[in-house]
Amino acid sequence: MTVPQAFLPNHHPSDALLVAYGAGSLAEGLSLAVAVHLAHCPDCRAALAEVEALGGALLEELPPAPLETLSLSATLARLDLEEAPANPCKAGRAGALWGSRRPSRPGPRDGTALPAPLRPYVPRATELDRLAWQRLAPGVRRVELMPRSAAGGAAQLLRIAPGTALPHHGHGGLELTVVLSGHFADELGRYGPGDLAEADGDTDHQPIADSHRDCICLIATDAPLRFTGLMGRLMQPFIGL
Amino acid sequence: MIAPLASLLSHATGPDQTRTGPARPFAAQPSPARSPDDALAARLSDDLVAVASGDRAAFARLFGHFAPRVKAYMLKLGMPAQRAEDLAQDTMLSVWRKASLYDPAKAEAATWVFTIARNLRIDALRRERHPEVSDDELLEHEDDRPRADELLDGDRRARRLRGALAELTPEQAEVVQLSFFADLAHPAIAERLDVPLGTVKSRLRLAMVKIRKALGDDDR
Numbered sequence: 287m288t289v290p291q292a293f294l295p296n297h298h299p300s301d302a303l304l305v306a307y308g309a310g311s312l313a314e315g316l317s318l319a320v321a322v323h324l325a326h327c328p329d330c331r332a333a334l335a336e337v338e339a340l341g342g343a344l345l346e347e348l349p350p351a352p353l354e355t356l357s358l359s360a361t362l363a364r365l366d367l368e369e370a371p372a373n374p375c376k377a378g379r380a381g382a383l384w385g386s387r388r389p390s391r392p393g394p395r396d397g398t399a400l401p402a403p404l405r406p407y408v409p410r411a412t413e414l415d416r417l418a419w420q421r422l423a424p425g426v427r428r429v430e431l432m433p434r435s436a437a438g439g440a441a442q443l444l445r446i447a448p449g450t451a452l453p454h455h456g457h458g459g460l461e462l463t464v465v466l467s468g469h470f471a472d473e474l475g476r477y478g479p480g481d482l483a484e485a486d487g488d489t490d491h492q493p494i495a496d497s498h499r500d501c502i503c504l505i506a507t508d509a510p511l512r513f514t515g516l517m518g519r520l521m522q523p524f525i526g527l
Numbered sequence: 528m529i530a531p532l533a534s535l536l537s538h539a540t541g542p543d544q545t546r547t548g549p550a551r552p553f554a555a556q557p558s559p560a561r562s563p564d565d566a567l568a569a570r571l572s573d574d575l576v577a578v579a580s581g582d583r584a585a586f587a588r589l590f591g592h593f594a595p596r597v598k599a600y601m602l603k604l605g606m607p608a609q610r611a612e613d614l615a616q617d618t619m620l621s622v623w624r625k626a627s628l629y630d631p632a633k634a635e636a637a638t639w640v641f642t643i644a645r646n647l648r649i650d651a652l653r654r655e656r657h658p659e660v661s662d663d664e665l666l667e668h669e670d671d672r673p674r675a676d677e678l679l680d681g682d683r684r685a686r687r688l689r690g691a692l693a694e695l696t697p698e699q700a701e702v703v704q705l706s707f708f709a710d711l712a713h714p715a716i717a718e719r720l721d722v723p724l725g726t727v728k729s730r731l732r733l734a735m736v737k738i739r740k741a742l743g744d745d746d747r
């Protein structure tokens with residue numbers, strides 16, 4: 287009951303997706319899906335560190351832009367309005383600074399705990415079971431995480447009963463699915479907790495929840511999906527993906 | 528604050544002045560291969576650590592180095608000049624506030640400042656957040672493998688990164704630049720360059736292979 291994560295994810299974001307996340311060019315919902323995977327995956331966190339190092343190197347290489355004349359003094363004046371940085375380890379040993387991190391908020395470690403990046407989007411909830419799941423279709427319930435943006439992106443949690451197949455669909459843009467609990471399978475593979483599936487305009491798939499328990503996953507898109515079956519067309523207004 | 532402020536300002540007239548004060552551990556035996564430029568990364572990193580304990584002179588030096596670059600970053604992403612100036616100042620203020628979270632063993636100063644600027648830019652440009660996961664929130668497993676950036680010290684990392692950047696093909700460098708400085712999704716980059724989406728993605732992958740190799744973690 288306390289070892290939800292005896293394994294590491296098998297399905298990872300592509301390099302291109304990690305670059306987009308690290309560069310900050312992904313829509314918020316898509317970034318959230320990547321962040322949830324990162325919470326499960328030390329390998330991808332190391333890979334992200336490399337992307338961000340690339341960002342730092344690019345920043346270093348930019349020709350400096352002239353600042354306003356009083357830029358530094360204006361900033362120092364603002365800084366005067368604040369206290370010196372709250373710093374619990376005044377001794378200042380470099381390596382110890384990270385130790386000043388705030389205590390983590392572990393939450394119940396029973397496989398239904400919310401990954402940290404999700405918490406700001408579902409205030410007050412700490413467990414997936416306690417979310418306000420709305421029935422969407424037979425075997426499918428949903429929690430909307432953020433409303434669809436002007437650009438057409440959206441993010442939501444889906445809770446899919448065992449054996450339920452989502453409508454066959456293609457993608458207008460990028461769709462990221464990251465599994466929080468349970469499993470699902472599609473034509474491209476089988477996905478468990480932490481696994482991230484990346485589908486774009488070239489992908490046409492039909493995910494099926496294939497284990498004995500509900501599959502809970504986060505689905506983020508940056509453009510509306512194109513449902514292909516009749517069921518899909520009927521469901522699209524309700525799913526809002 | 529008048530007197531100390533004035534002295535800070537005089538300190539900061541040149542962005543990368545040599546410093547007096549306690550020598551760094553590395554300084555005792557300088558590597559013969561190290562150019563003055565290579566020592567920059569370590570100096571910035573030391574300054575960032577010093578800022579965590581309230582060192583304003585160190586902050587002024589960091590400001591002199593990073594604020595004009597962050598402003599250039601914001602301008603490149605299409606911000607009007609005044610907004611870019613404000614965001615550069617906001618970024619440096621955030622550097623001051625969050626300095627105690629900086630770990631020199633994990634990232635170079637430039638990397639860390641970049642992530643702060645990036646997040647402020649996303650907030651300003653799109654009114655969106657950039658969801659992230661901090662180290663204390665990593666689920667369950669400890670990473671037992673050495674991290675790539677623990678294998679090399681900051682100076683060598685910086686030098687190797689610059690080398691890797693110089694070795695990107697023009698096509699790879701182009702998609703990297705557009706990814707970091709244009710706020711474009713990959714399909715939009717593909718459209719702009721008039722190449723298939725798959726080409727954009729494979730160029731980015733090949734670019735990252737070079738970066739990863741340069742940082743000594745090419746086994747992924």
Ligand SMILES: [Zn+2]
Nearest residue numbers: 298299327330
């Ligand atoms: Zn991964």
